[in-house]
Amino acid sequence: MHELPVQLSINGRDHAGTVEPRVTLADFLRENCGLTGTHLGCEHGACGACTVLLDGQAVRSCLIFAVQVDGREVTTVEGIASADGDLSPIQAAMRECHGLQCGFCTPGFITSITALLRDNPTPSEEQIREGLSGNFCRCTGYQGIVNAVHLAAERMQG
Template structure:
């Protein structure tokens, strides 16, 4: 059974006839070719697939594409600023060495971005709690916490269009 779904992804309207069971993460990766959103588990524990769904962090491996007809999704490919600068969160991860292999990073950045929308100045404990649903096997997390703090302290970061 197929269903037509229309989703705005990174500001662009997309529409596809999909199988009802198509997961959002597969819609993004395979229908739209947005492969920055990753898959790391099958129980929604790891958070590698985290995207913003109408501004809130959501795990795209546990959502059907057809379920979010007419919604807005932001993926890591849409995280940068309009002038091409990294977002403060992207830059924070770079400055603080908040990534190693980079596989969990897109999900981590999207979850952290959602956190700062809710709480622009989180403590270390609040950051660690907010990121409970995102697993990183490389960093031991301290530098991810520092990256989120960097973004909180530099909300107006811009590289002046330099990518």
């Protein structure tokens, strides 16, 4: 199979390469770009572990081909922290509220929460649970994650 060129912005940096048309965005990020924070769980779009921001929207990177994102902007969990390496308010709240245990699902939750709070800076608990319903966690029971979203929302409001 022949490879196609792809150019995109990943975490604010331009990236160019070639890729076979069948390679998913998740595999491209992990294998071609070395961005292993994007996790692959179910590879069917159900678990949310591979969630990234594509032009600001939370999407499942296992369901999108890398060639489909040519010319677009992708933000992975590695791009959520501040430029100087400090945790984002969402990352800090997840840590403080014990919103993670094994950490496998955490990158997908962080990117989903980032999109959620951008679109709805003061969500209710019901809106938080609905906004995160596409992300599965087998360890935490979700309450710590919901608490982290509330805390991050409060801090981001000032």
